[in-house]
Amino acid sequence: MNKITIIGSGNIGLSLAKGLVNKAYCKAEDITLTRRSLKSLSEEAAKGFKVSDNNKVAIYDANVIVLAVLPQQLKKVLDEIAPAVSPEKQIVVSVVSGVTCADVREKLGNNVQVIRAMPNTAIAIGQSMTCVASDNASDEQVDRVTRMFETVGAVVTINEDLMTSATALCACGIAFFLRAIRAASQGGVEIGFHAHDALKMAVQTAKGAADLLLQTQSHPEGEIDKVTSPKGCTIAGLNEMEHNGFSSAFIKGIKLSARKAGGLYND
Ligand SMILES: NC(=O)C1=CN([C@@H]2O[C@H](COP(=O)(O)OP(=O)(O)OC[C@H]3O[C@@H](n4cnc5c(N)ncnc54)[C@H](OP(=O)(O)O)[C@@H]3O)[C@@H](O)[C@H]2O)C=CC1
Numbered sequence: 001m002n003k004i005t006i007i008g009s010g011n012i013g014l015s016l017a018k019g020l021v022n023k024a025y026c027k028a029e030d031i032t033l034t035r036r037s038l039k040s041l042s043e044e045a046a047k048g049f050k051v052s053d054n055n056k057v058a059i060y061d062a063n064v065i066v067l068a069v070l071p072q073q074l075k076k077v078l079d080e081i082a083p084a085v086s087p088e089k090q091i092v093v094s095v096v097s098g099v100t101c102a103d104v105r106e107k108l109g110n111n112v113q114v115i116r117a118m119p120n121t122a123i124a125i126g127q128s129m130t131c132v133a134s135d136n137a138s139d140e141q142v143d144r145v146t147r148m149f150e151t152v153g154a155v156v157t158i159n160e161d162l163m164t165s166a167t168a169l170c171a172c173g174i175a176f177f178l179r180a181i182r183a184a185s186q187g188g189v190e191i192g193f194h195a196h197d198a199l200k201m202a203v204q205t206a207k208g209a210a211d212l213l214l215q216t217q218s219h220p221e222g223e224i225d226k227v228t229s230p231k232g233c234t235i236a237g238l239n240e241m242e243h244n245g246f247s248s249a250f251i252k253g254i255k256l257s258a259r260k261a262g263g264l265y266n267d
């Protein structure tokens, strides 16, 4: 039986909980959600989730403890739950950016198995890209956590030293693509579409681009070559974007996010 306690039920904690229930990994009643402001969880309580503002009590029954507070809030939470964690029956999964498995064990004890996971908010609809890493968990526990995240998206297992890069590319990355879609829709309005039509067209076009790569396993540039007719309008627009730093801006943003993600714990 999967009993999961999510400590820190904000944006990503709740997205994970919703995704797991929507994809029938477990029932709402198998998930305990915590935060300090309990009234903010009244909607989830009405949907059958257990809710609590007492982390120590909330982890009592859990097989899986998910840490999903901000990096700057984590030390206090770890100090609070340390005496109550049972290394024999519980595994700790941390989605907290910039905090290593060793950092977590420093507070919870060296015998606790810790797995880091880096999902994105599309986990709520079962479409996350989640990276998983651990430096001490057994293969069996890593498999178990991988299967959990596979019910709500794709999973790649990585070395822990690439976790801040995964944070930038996948967790922050969804915001970068969302902004790109928003920018496309704003361009669409300038060339004549009403806002809601422009957004719908931009969203479906972005989905088509992603699905094309996923389903054909082709390279983006190969697909771009099929769109850019000689002397045509696509290459004119694409080159104008590149003259204005499109790829360069994207790459620089990802590099800055990765640097920032690495420093959040002691921020
Ligand atoms: N947002 C995202 O897309 C992603 C975020 N992450 C990581 O997940 C973590 C959470 O991020 P995010 O969801 O955006 O942040 P949020 O601020 O939305 O969520 C954090 C939650 O933690 C709760 N909280 C704070 N202190 C405690 C405490 N002592 N006990 C219990 N709950 C507490 C807060 O509620 P209250 O104030 O009521 O206690 C809040 O709801 C971060 O470490 C982030 O790096 C990872 C991948 C993606």
Ligand SMILES: O=C(O)[C@@H]1CCC=N1
Residues within 6 Å of the ligand: 097, 167, 171, 172
């Ligand atoms: O912005 C942040 O710090 C968090 C981590 C990854 C996504 N959101």
